[in-house]
Amino acid sequence: MRVLLAMAALALVAAAPPARPLAVTLPDAEGLLPERYGVSADAANNNCLACHSAAMITAQPRLTRVQWGETIAKMRTVYGAPIDPADDKAILDWLVAD
Amino acid sequence: MGRYTIPMLTRRTLIASALAAPAAAQVDLGFADNGLRPTTRGFPQKGEMILQRSTPPLLETPLSVFDEADFTPNDRFYVRWHYPFPLEVDPARHRLRITGHVTKPRTLSLDALARLPRVEIAAVNQCAGNGRGLFAPRMAGAQWGNGAMGNALWEGVRLKDVLALAGIKPGAVAVRASGLDAPVVNSAPDYAKSLPIDHALSDDVLIAWGMNGQPLPLLNGFPLRLVVPGWYSTYWVKMLDQIEVLDRPDDGFWMAKAYLQPANSLADVDPASPAGQRVPVTTMRPRALVTNIASGARLPARPVTPVQGVALGGDHGVAMVELSADGGTSWVPAQLGPDHGRYAFRRFRGALALPPGKHSILARATNANGVTQPLRQNWNPSGYNRAGVEAVAVEIA
Numbered sequence: 182m183r184v185l186l187a188m189a190a191l192a193l194v195a196a197a198p199p200a201r202p203l204a205v206t207l208p209d210a211e212g213l214l215p216e217r218y219g220v221s222a223d224a225a226n227n228n229c230l231a232c233h234s235a236a237m238i239t240a241q242p243r244l245t246r247v248q249w250g251e252t253i254a255k256m257r258t259v260y261g262a263p264i265d266p267a268d269d270k271a272i273l274d275w276l277v278a279d
Numbered sequence: 280m281g282r283y284t285i286p287m288l289t290r291r292t293l294i295a296s297a298l299a300a301p302a303a304a305q306v307d308l309g310f311a312d313n314g315l316r317p318t319t320r321g322f323p324q325k326g327e328m329i330l331q332r333s334t335p336p337l338l339e340t341p342l343s344v345f346d347e348a349d350f351t352p353n354d355r356f357y358v359r360w361h362y363p364f365p366l367e368v369d370p371a372r373h374r375l376r377i378t379g380h381v382t383k384p385r386t387l388s389l390d391a392l393a394r395l396p397r398v399e400i401a402a403v404n405q406c407a408g409n410g411r412g413l414f415a416p417r418m419a420g421a422q423w424g425n426g427a428m429g430n431a432l433w434e435g436v437r438l439k440d441v442l443a444l445a446g447i448k449p450g451a452v453a454v455r456a457s458g459l460d461a462p463v464v465n466s467a468p469d470y471a472k473s474l475p476i477d478h479a480l481s482d483d484v485l486i487a488w489g490m491n492g493q494p495l496p497l498l499n500g501f502p503l504r505l506v507v508p509g510w511y512s513t514y515w516v517k518m519l520d521q522i523e524v525l526d527r528p529d530d531g532f533w534m535a536k537a538y539l540q541p542a543n544s545l546a547d548v549d550p551a552s553p554a555g556q557r558v559p560v561t562t563m564r565p566r567a568l569v570t571n572i573a574s575g576a577r578l579p580a581r582p583v584t585p586v587q588g589v590a591l592g593g594d595h596g597v598a599m600v601e602l603s604a605d606g607g608t609s610w611v612p613a614q615l616g617p618d619h620g621r622y623a624f625r626r627f628r629g630a631l632a633l634p635p636g637k638h639s640i641l642a643r644a645t646n647a648n649g650v651t652q653p654l655r656q657n658w659n660p661s662g663y664n665r666a667g668v669e670a671v672a673v674e675i676a
Contacts, residue, residue: 196492198389203368207323207366208333240313240332240422243312243313259468263464
């Protein structure tokens with residue numbers, strides 16, 4: 182019975198593939214991360230926003246310094262983010278200054 | 280439960296809102312913390328969407344959209360990209376290359392694909408991390424509510440017919456797909472996902488160019504995407520331009536290191552315990568979501584309160600949806616809407632007699648394979664495969 186239903190859902194159709202070019206524009210990103218309680222966001226802005234916009238960071242739940250450290254390590258080792266190790270402390274200071 | 284707490288207006292959430300590009304409104308996704316998101320109409324071929332991230336785009340469908348129709352409109356369908364992608368695509372020049380463990384490598388135009396038998400299938404596309412923001416404890420990642428999913432009628436050709444053009448050699452074990460998206464940093468792993476050969480050769484897996492009778496929106500993978508009904512969206516590769524037949528298991532990052540879940544059917548582990556052995560996420564689980572009442576709503580007293588929503592069965596059809604207002608002690612069946620096939624959304628509607636006061640409405644789906652949603656929410660470190668019953672808090676005035 183389930184097989185029959187599955188087959189019924191697969192029906193012959195006539196829609197042709199698209200032929201016309203499609204071009205779009207994307208809206209601007211969220212901009213720079215702001216200073217938090219006097220802690221500068223410069224290191225985070227310089228190292229994080231080349232690959233993703235600011236909302237990727239600001240949308241996260243409250244993470245510990247250790248968890249954020251793991252995230253930085255993942256960005257560096259997996260995604261090849263050229264994060265200067267000398268900036269880690271400043272990035273972490275800002276990430277947990279919430 | 281955590282999801283009922285009113286999110287505090289932290290400095291961070293205010294910043295997140297203020298930073299966002301022209302906001303049409305703001306929604307509360309019901310997270311324990313930091314769940315306010317702006318909505319946006321700023322993305323091409325999209326109406327009002329919940330803005331999770333502009334670059335690369337993460338756009339969520341408001342649950343209310345699912346309340347209006349069985350099929351999710353293309354302009355409200357959620358969007359999820361890992362990497363940047365071309366903003367201009369000419370389908371006349373687009374080519375799909377079939378390479379690897381085949382007798383005749385092929386480079387196919389859309390016209391060539393169109394000469395194969397055309398098929399359509401209704402199927403839910405759901406992100407493996409749908410609902411991640413609702414987990415307790417929380418975890419890093421795209422902080423979706425439950426709107427990283429949608430139901431569409433996908434139109435195109437069968438993957439197996441395309442593979443037959445290239446001739447699969449004996450000993451093939453997997454079929455790897457990748458698209459036009461590419462990382463900013465060259466050393467980052469290109470996005471590619473594999474299906475076991477038997478699955479790639481099944482009737483239901485398509486290469487689609489159509490979505491609900493229209494070309495795919497660019498943000499949903501124009502001009503071609505893989506359609507893997509019953510499996511999470513991570514396999515539904517967008518802007519598909521390469522298919523590679525493998526004679527060995529795919530040891531690439533996106534199969535061997537990412538999108539892994541604990542090796543049990545619910546992907547469920549104790550947050551305090553090690554995750555143990557992990558396996559790739561694959562099939563979806565049955566889920567039911569109430570779409571006509573937002574959690575936290577105040578409703579007028581009525582003899583019965585209508586409750587309606589949308590269910591998916593995962594890799595089998597939806598067999599039953601039940602409602603409860605007593606924590607799951609007793610259940611009443613909901614009426615199921617039109618059946619568009621085993622992989623599609625099945626809408627439901629029912630009613631509960633709710634006296635004045637606070638209530639928690641539960642909706643529970645069971646699929647045709649007899650799998651029922653658990654009352655207790657499953658949990659894993661990556662926030663995949665959310666499968667438990669969702670509770671909707673309501674106050675009857």
